Amino acid sequence: MKQLLAQLAELENLTPQVYRVVLQLPEAIEFSAGQYLQVVMGERDKRPFSIASCPSKTDTVELHIGATPDNPYAMEVIERLQQQRELVIEAPLGSAQYRPNSERAMILIAGGTGFSYTWSILQAHLRKQPERPVTLYWGGRKPADLYYDAKLQALSEQHEHFHYRPVVEEADAQWHGAIGLVHQAVMLEQTDLAEADVYVAGRFEMVRVIRDDFHARGLPLAQLYGDALAFI
Structure with a gap:
């Protein structure tokens, strides 16, 4: 892990509540898909925020930050970027990174901006092992929350062994995916969790339910990855 002064390279809205941030690093770093960084706001x-970029791009890091005025934890980071155009960060951190040497099928599960964690892993996986089956389940409250929906649909058409399963709680008439909670969608489709590697990111409550329900259905805890698991 290093402490670095990173400069703002790009800042854009992916949705009214989600920001895409690209930070330019003063030196190249090595990180694994699925690791995260910490923004140092004070001593x-x-x-912490998951790194969304693929590890092949070591001179920049991309973040997807969900921030609203009633969420100062994230909004203060965005405001500092807007005002100072730089951040002190510590990176890389985390032990829930992509395991490329496994031969088991992969299940990636994301809630909201937890997608950034799975997006980094998916990009690395499609470069290294496109023949190894991987299914991404991404849950949001409504379709507009799934800001890379079209991109993921296109990727699933390009890669035979990549399957994309979008899930929302509130759907409209044009919705093309599942309706409900993301972990329930996984359990409806995946009948043999014991034969999978599962990577998960989202709210602690969601991760806790996935850990308990999936383990009860045969998933060994050693095959479940997510940094939130260390805190629940």
């Missing part, structure tokens, strides 16, 4: 105030 005892360090805020």
